[in-house]
Amino acid sequence: MHKAAVGKQVTETASADAEEPIAHRRLAGELPQSNEPSLAERYDWLEAMINHVPDYIYAKDLEGRFLFANRAIVLNNGLERVEDMVGQTEYDIHPSAAAEAIDAIERRVMESGEPHLGFEERRLRGEGWLMMSRVPLRDKTGKVIGVVGASRDISARKRGESLMKAQAQLLKAVAKGIRLDPFLSDVTDLLEEVIPGMAAAILLHDEGNQELYIAAASPSARAASILPADVLDNPTSWRRLAISSGDGGQHGILAVQVSFSYEASVWEFLTGVAQTIGIAIDRHYDAERIIFLAEHDALTGLPNRTLLDRKLDDMLRRAGKTSRKVAVVFLDIDNFKLVNDSLGHAAGDELLKIVARRISQEIGHGNMISRIGGDEFILALEQTEEDFVSWLARIREAVARPLTLAGMDLQLTCSIGMACFAAHGNTATELFANADMAMYRAKENGRNSIQVFDPAMAEKARQKLGRSEELRRAVERDEFVLHFQPQKDMTSGEIIGVEALVRWNHPTDGLVFPGDFIPLAEESGLIVPIGEIVLRKACGQAKKWQEQGLPPVKIGVNMSARQFQEHGMTRQVAAALAESGLEPQWLEIEVTESLLMRDVQGAIMKMHELNALGVSLAIDDFGTGYSSLSTLKRFPLSRLKIDRSFIADIPDDADDMAITSAIVSLARSLELDVIAEGVETEEQARFLSGAGCHAIQGYLFSRPVPAEEITRIMRGRS
DSSP, X not given: XXXXXXXXXXXXXXXXXXXXXXXXXXXXXXXXXXXXXXXXXXXXXXXXXXXXXXXXXXXXXXXXXXXXXXXXXHXXXXXXXXXXXXXXXXXXXXXXXXXXXXXXXXXXXXXXXXXXXXXXXXXXXXXXXXEEEEEEEEOTTOOEEEEEEEEEEOHHHHHHHHHHHHHHHHHHHHHHOOXXXXXXXXXXXXXXXXXXXXXXXXXXXXXXXXXXXXXXXXXXXXXXXOOHHHHHXXXXXXXXEEEEOTTSOEEXXXXXXXXXXXXXXXXXXXXXXXXXXXXXXXXXXXXXXXXXXXXXXXXXXXXXXXXXXXXXXXXXXXXXXXXXXXXXXXXXXXXXXXXXXXXXXXXXXXXXXXXHHHHHHHHOTTOEEEEEETTEEEEEEEOOSSOHHHHHHHHHHHHXXXXXXXXXXXXXXXXXXXXXXXXXXXXXXXXXXXXXXXXXXXXXXXXXXXXXXXXXXXXXXXXXXXXXXXXXXXXXXXXXXXXXXXXXXXTTOOEEEEEEEEEEEETTXXXXXXXXXXXXXXXXXXXXXXXXXXXXXXXXXXXXXXXXTOOOOEEEEEOOHHHHTSTTHHHHHHHHHHHXXXXXXXXXXXXXXXXXXXXXXXXXXXXXXXHHHTOEEEEEEETSSOOXXXXXXXXOOSEEEEOHHHHTTTTTOHHHHHHHHHHHHHHHHTTOEEEESOOOSHHHHHHHHHHTOOXXXXXXXXXXXXXXXXXXXXXTOO
16 A cells, blocks of 8 residues: 555656656746645655755665665665665665664664664665664554655765774874884774775885885785885876975875775875874984984984993903903093184084094994093993004094194194003993093193003092192182282382282191192182182282382282183172272283183273273283284283293393393383383393383392281381
8 A cells, every 4th residue: 555655656657747747847837837836746846855865765664665765775776766666675685684684673663663863884785884763654643654764874974083083093103102113014004994995005215325115015005016116107006195204304105006086085184194104203213313312422423421331331341251451541632622712613513523433443343432522532442452552542643634624624633541441440430530530641741642541640630639629628718828029110219019929828738839729720710719819818908008108009910811701800800999998090900911812802801891990901921922913902901021931041042132122112112011020130130121121020129028028128128
């Protein structure tokens, strides 16, 4: 009954006029219009709409036979007309397993009278998924007479979900950290799994020659025995997506075999996969780089101290068992700072890489070279037939080979210190310390030399450390006193100034002269607080002499390079003047010529700052530095002091006499005062007076003496 009624309405085509739905003919003007559409017209509209809906719609009777089906489901089942389905069951159309599943669901709906909505199931024909809904089919009385089914093709959505899940899976793996080779294989396998019919291969550039090689391929691609050339030369069957690197370059390509046309979302997914592969490769290289940098120097690629310590421990253990010798060597490039300062840090870095390569070529396999910072290298060498000193001489020669850097021809030298296991130490710590001491002894001996550790060095180092600690306590306890050497005008016979000279009043050693502790103070940085102490004491003593009624004279205070370069140097001078009450015009700061030439612009700026305070400036030891006349003119100076080395051999050395006369003449031309240091004989004084230098300082007039003695001298008492 149902079959006949519905079938007749769906398929009736008895007359030519009936071939086209009545509703369509009326709309076209072929039939007269009426106020209300007929039942046939309503059915035509309904049929047209249902057949144009892409969803699958059908109805079945209680026996599971199709009563109705729209065009979409007819075509999906491989049929041509609705009549071909009407009266058929699922068992007639589909395999029994699939039919049983569908029949079971529909049977529950008809028996329970409850709808079954939003159920996902695989498509019975073709690939993909359907979203199925079934509701009971009832007659006018409400009795269930069958089932109505509607389903929508959700294959694209399910595929999108699958692709998103796959993408998330890859990103999660990358975020957690991966081993590259297994990851790439997993990617190609995953692509073949989530995109049916696809073969995929990942081709990466070889780091050495940038040629492509297959890093991973899916089973289908492997079965095809693909080669890079197949992918590159066959764009019709292979689609290539760039695998980009984080620096804007390209690691390689993701190649997928195109057997049919994929929708846009698939290509978007594949593009994202290629990007994810690029991120994974970047992370892999970054991780390798981090591991490498943990034990290697970033500039030269040499092992760092961490790796050196581990390898050296192994070498010492082997040496302990076999009685083989191991040498630990410290190597330092001489005057490396000069290269950095003159040619720039980029040139300095290039120089370090060149030196690292040269040393590496000389030490051979099984030995170690490490850069531990700056221009210092540590070598760990195992015994060979060649003795260690000869080996190191060969390394020194390699370092000294001429080179061109930043357009300048250079020839380097290096200082080398060596300590041997077990003669000079049994542990890495002992060997490091002793090799370091030997290297510094090589520098003290004039550089460009090889020094083997001697136990006497350790004793000297211990003494130096103890002296340094004593010096530190001396600063805390204020154990420094000043002696003063007067400066005399030979024309008037008057004292025109004094130079303050520091002495260390050691608790047990007595009075220690500057030459015995100032170099250590410079090295340890204690020269800054010591210099400040001297400055304060000198200003205070000069003010005290004035308060005692003595004629005011300038007091000269030497300033070390380290103190002069201090950021707060000018404030220190101002504070010393303010604390003592001394007027600035009576203070003269003495700096060496070599100090000023280290940083001419910086020196000029600081000298102007001191001039602004009202303090005068003198160049101490003039003639021993390297300033040119044009540079000297830029310094805001008040006086030149001729170095004692030019005075000592007068009148026996004609060259010294000529140089001294020239300095006096230069001072006059620059309108500077001039004074000679180290004057010890009447002959020297007469020559200086004849040359136009009337101010002298030296043993001829007075040695450096305590403040009380200066008081007596200035008052004319002996």
